[in-house]
Amino acid sequence: MTLSFSPFLTWWALAVLAVLALAIAFIGFSRGVRGAAIRLAAFAALIAALANPQFLMEDRDALSTIVPVVVDRSQSQEDVAGRTAMTDAALAGIRDRLSRFPGIEPRIVEAKTPEDSDTPSTRLFEALSSAISDVPPARIGGAIFITDGQVHDVPGNVNTLGFNAPVHTLLTGKAGEVDRRIEVVRGPRFGIVGQDQQVTLRVIDEGQTGSTQPATIQVRINGEEDGTVQAVPGRDVPYTFTVPRGGNNILEFTVSALAGEITEVNNKAIHQIDGIRQNLRVLLVSGEPHAGERAWRNLLKSDASVDLVHFTILRPPEKQDGTPINELSLIAFPTRELFVEKINDFDLIIFDRYQHRGVLPILYYDYISEYVKNGGALLIAAGPEHAGEDSIALTPLEQVLPAAPTGNMVEGAFYPRLSEIGKKHPVTRDLDGSGSEPPHWGRWFRSVDVEQPQGETVMNAADGHPLLILNRVEKGRVAMLLSDQGWLWARGFEGGGPHVALYRRIAHWLMKEPELEEEALTARASGRNLIITRQTIGDNPGPATVTAPSGKREEIALTQSEPGRFTAERRMSETGLFTITNGEFSTLVHIGTINAPEFKGMISTADKMKPVADATHGMITRLDNGSGGIRLPDILPVRGEVRSTDNERLTIRLTNESVLKGIETLPLFAGFGGLAILLFAVSAMWWREGR
Structure with a gap:
């Protein structure tokens, strides 16, 4: 009153x-x-x-006293056996104890990693702040955390909490836990294809010190075994590898398990490196000057990543006109240097309307065949001479060519058309103008007739005759373009055609660019979305099987987005390294930040929460009672400010607020x-x- x-x-x-x-x-x-x-x-x-x-x-x-109970539902809790059950039991027990006090109102907060987070971490204080944002500080009687202690947003100053009350921690997990994990300490982000690079690894045994027993690290690059390395825990160990391909490469390091460790989820580390190709070395040999020669030369010279070596045979050995050798401005064709000594230095060899005229010894064609079989690339741009008696198809090179000429030329105007396979093949699919009938291209007027082509015929000439054939020969690849009239497109005849795109794709397919593989499974991450792409020139490949970091397997249906391409997109709830398989194909993709904080520490610990508990007079106690159950402390409500820590009970400061x-x-x-x-x-x- x-x-x-x-x-x-x-x-x-x-x-x-x-x-x-x-x-x-x-x-x-x-x-x-x-x-x-x-x-x-x-x-x-x-x-x-x-x-x-x-x-x-x-x-x-009188107003009730608000007590937020923050429950850790992070992956470190879910991935370790027994912690989820312990958390659920502790939450039920805390609910029951707080319900005995009519003046105390518990507020349960489930703290999970946000689905849109690329960097999984345990952010319990962020969840606490959001939960009590509408509560006056005087009404908060304390906070209770149920967690394994692996918290990544512990404030450095308790004044930022916004209230003056005890912060208690109920620890899940067991005392004396041990866990082994592996980290990539240093590693390059880029590397030149075919050259050696080095990463530095470290194996860490948490909860165990003084171990000198080396651990075995298995290394996989792009899903294939690459070797092993021995590492003593706590010491850096280097690993040298060769960058296998251009584009994204995933290095996977798996360390052997530690006896008694709580989880093997973090026994794996990932490092990504982008492979960069050095300047590609291309050897272009033209049989004689002609209009199509310039189209190939201009294309290759316009690419800054290509080192072009170009020879045109202007003077065959049988030509005798009495001109003294010392007065000729021509240079001799360095056949031995190119096709014996340095043949393996070339990424691609192109024979443009070349015929056997005695410049190359017969044995050298055999060298070229071996070069292809051992992983080289060969392109034959054929003209009328390929159907003649001096055709290189009549040399030992025939053992790697996908088709033999019949000796005839197919004469007459025609529109180059994509075959059924060509509509699916990444080399020719979606070429500009190919979607109409006839194609919006200029016509060609002749092609070399061949029989029994091997590999894939992706383009046809008149009356369905093969025009572009792609084939694999052991480790290498061969392409045959059975017409020399692509230059008509380059000159804009009848509107021209996509000669630049076609020639470039042929060359890149021959040099094994991953995006042009006709049978391939790829995956990439866009935030938390997994995007799967299956390229095939066959029928529907069926669903893809996705294996999550936790081991959970899921089948995802693939739908055709365009001829030869099947895709799927799915939002993932987990982060880490995913394995995607479809038939005999397999690929890896990492979702979220590599080596995220959530997987760096997995053992139950009080170290991170102890400064906050000490500063607010809260308590930290372990839930495990040593016999498979849990031990919960009692609740102690007090009036006024809490000035000391009770190591046996959870102290709750009752509010004096009223409405x-x-x-x-x-x-x-x-x-x-x-x-x-x-x-x-x-x-x-x-x-x-x-x-």
């Missing part, structure tokens, strides 16, 4: 009246006027009535009571003055 005033006049007016009353009373007292005291009392009663004093009585209800429901007022001069007091004071004054 409180006293307040609601005056009928302003306070300055009441002050004037009070001064007048005091002046009249002073005069009365100084002159000895009878009834001066009663007159002063009457004036005081009148001024008090005008001030309108009243008693206020508030109707309040105002209503206010009752009691005016002192209202009604007949106030009127009676005034009448009594005035009557007493008159009575005294009348005597």
Whole structure:
């Protein structure tokens, strides 16, 4: 109950009246006027009535004390056996204990890694802050964390918590846990294809010190075994490897398990390196000058990543015109240097309308065949000479060529068309203008007739005759373009055609660029989305099987997005290294940040939460009771600020906050009571003055 005033006049007016009353009373007292005291009392009663004093009585209800209970549902909790069950049991027990106190209101907060997070980590204090953002600090009686202690957003200053109450931690897991993990300490982000690079690895045994027993690390590059390395825990160990291909390469390091370790989820580390090709060395040999020669030369010279060696046979050995050798401006064709000594230095050899005219010894064609079989690339751009008696198809090179000429030329105008396989093959699929009939290309007028082509015929000439054949020969690749009239497209004849795209794709397919493989399975990550692409020139390849880091397997249906390409996209709830398989194909993709904090520490620990518990007088206790159950501490509600730590009970500071429901007022001069007091004071004054 409180006293307040609601005056009928302003306070300055009441002050004037009070001064007048005091002046009249002073005069009365100084002159000895009878009834001066009663007159002063009457004036005081009148001024008090005008001030309108009243008693206020508030109707309040006590507010509950909010106790947030933050439950750790991170992957480090779920990936270790027994922790999820221990967490659930502890949560149920805390609910029960808090429910015994009517003035305490628990607020359960499930802290999970956000699905849109690329860097999985345990952010319990962030979840706590969000949960109590609408609660006044005075109402928070404390916070209880149920976690394994691997928390990655512990504040450095407890003042940032926003409340003054104990922070308690109930630890899941068991005492004395051990765990082994592997880290990539250093590693390059880029490397030149075919050259050696080095990464530095470190094996860490947490919860165990002094071990000198080496651990075995198995290395896989792009899913294929690459070797092993021995590493003593706690010491850096280098590993040297060769960058196998251009584009993204995934190095997977798996360390042998430690006896008794709690999980093998973090026994694997990933490093990604982008392979960069050095300048590709291409040998272009032209049989004689012709219009198509310039198209090939211009294409290869325009690519800054290509080192081109180009020879045109202008003077065959049998040509005799009496000109002295020392007066010729031509240079001799360095056949031995190119096709014996340095043949393996070339990434691609192109024979453009070349015929056997005695420049190359027969044995050298056999060298070229071996070069292809051992992984080299050969392109034959054929003209009429390929159907003649000096065709290189009649040399030992025939053992790697995908088709033999019949000796005839197919004459007549035709539109180059994609075959059924060509519509699916990445070399020819979606060439500009190929989607109409006839194609929006200029016509060609002749092609070399061949029989029994091997490999894939991706383009056809007139009447379905093969025009472009792609084939694999052991480790190498061969392509045959059975017409020399691609230059018509380069010159814009009848609108031209996509000669640049076609020639470049042929060359890149021959040099084994991954994106042009006709049978391939690839996957990439876009945030938390997994995007799977299956390239095939066959029928529907069926679903892809996705194996998550936790070992969970899931089949995902692939749908055709265009001829020869089947895709699927799925949002993943886990982060880490995923394995995708489809038939005999397999690929890897990493979702989220590589070597994220969530997987770096897995053992149960009190070290990270201890500074907060000490600063707020909270307690840290382990839930495991040593016999398969849990041990929960009791709740201790206290009034006022918590100034000491109770190591046996969870201290909760009860709030003094309340909510105002209503206010009752009691005016002192209202009604007949106030009127009676005034009448009594005035009557007493008159009575005294009348005597």
